Amino acid sequence: MVMRPLPVRCPVCESPLAAKVLFCPACATEVSGRFALNEFALLPKEHLDFLRLFVKARGNLKEVERLLGVSYPTVRARLDALLRALGYEDEAEPEGAEAARLEVLEALRKGEISVEEAVARLRGGKS
Numbered sequence: 113m114v115m116r117p118l119p120v121r122c123p124v125c126e127s128p129l130a131a132k133v134l135f136c137p138a139c140a141t142e143v144s145g146r147f148a149l150n151e152f153a154l155l156p157k158e159h160l161d162f163l164r165l166f167v168k169a170r171g172n173l174k175e176v177e178r179l180l181g182v183s184y185p186t187v188r189a190r191l192d193a194l195l196r197a198l199g200y201e202d203e204a205e206p207e208g209a210e211a212a213r214l215e216v217l218e219a220l221r222k223g224e225i226s227v228e229e230a231v232a233r234l235r236g237g238k239s
Contacts, residue, residue: 155198159193173191
């Protein structure tokens with residue numbers, strides 16, 4: 113039998129799901145009740161994948177950067193997004209602002225824009 117990932121969102125209203133029945137594949141015991149899922153079980157796949165890689169790299173962001181082949185600001189932004197998803201950090205920026213900032217930094221890293229242009233975009237909020 114193929115084991116699929118646990119669905120964590122309702123397909124109708126997208127609210128978090130809770131577990132009602134647990135099953136032991138070894139002895140076929142079923143336990144019924146109301147069970148809460150922990151914050152890690154509720155993470156979307158992209159956050160869970162990042163968390164696994166972060167743990168594998170022993171929390172070393174430079175190693176995560178190397179393994180993913182992305183810039184340090186991108187790794188840092190993914191970690192910040194993971195922390196927010198876990199409820200460990202408040203949403204500091206409006207949605208999309210962080211992504212826009214990262215686009216500017218990535219363009220600067222690639223040499224597509226000058227330092228002056230990057231500073232102007234970051235200060236003015238343009239990307």
